[in-house]
Amino acid sequence: MSLTAVALVVVLFLLVAYLVNLYNGLVRLKHGVSKAWANIDVLLRQRHEELPKLVETCKQYMQHERNTLEAVIAARNAVASARDKGDVSALGQAESGLRAGLGQLFALAENYPQLKANESFQHLQQRISGLENGIADRRELYNEAVNLNNVRIEQFPDVLIAGRCGFKAAELLQFSEAEKADVDLKSLFS
Structure with missing residues (x-):
């Protein structure tokens, strides 16, 4: 075997090794996106299970706030639908609606001292707030991936x-841009 043939085999081997390395790097990144999405999905499912408990607890006290409670449930269902379809764009819009509804619900709870004092409500509010923070953190990791x-x-x-x-x-x-905007707290209490 001549020196030229050996050099050609070495160059060919290095080229194949380089291409395999590139391909494997792309596979790692693709699976990193899937993993990041799965991490968000876990938190979305947990929150999805907690929201009916929160709404049920609030119903006992907030007889006049039916529209707010129904909006939270409708937004919850929209998030679940988008999550199940894997539609990231629709999920972002549904999340905005859900977060707005939860913000309004928690603000309205201020008008119901018995509700605010309810241990179940306090626990659910803390649990959902914790899940919201987790979703925000995981969203950042997902977007980075x-x-x-x-x-x-x-x-x-x-x-x-x-x-x-x-x-x-x-x-x-x-x-959505609506979620990024400042919340008008005055309108929530009027």
Whole structure:
């Protein structure tokens, strides 16, 4: 075997090793996005199970706030539907509605001292607030995983492998502008 043939085999081996490394990196990023989504999904499911308990506890005290309670349940159902479909865009919109409804519900609870003193309400409020914080943290991790994935599949030479192997861009989990806006607390108490 000539020196040229050995050099060609070595170069070919290095090229194949490089391509395998690129492919494996893309696979890791794709699964990182899936893992981040699964972490959000766990918290969404937990919150989904807690919300009916909260609404039921509130119903006992808040007879005149039926619209708020119904809005929270409708938003809960919209989040569940979007989550089940894996529709990140619809989930972001539904989350905005749910968070607004919960904010209004907790603000209205201020008008019901017996409700605020109820141990079950306090526990559920703390549990849901904790889940909300967890969802926000996991959303940040998910969006970071999506960003790393999307940047990588667009960079050269990864784009060559990503396109041929069917790697696709993932969608960021974003909430509506209404959620980012300041809350008008005065309107909640009038």
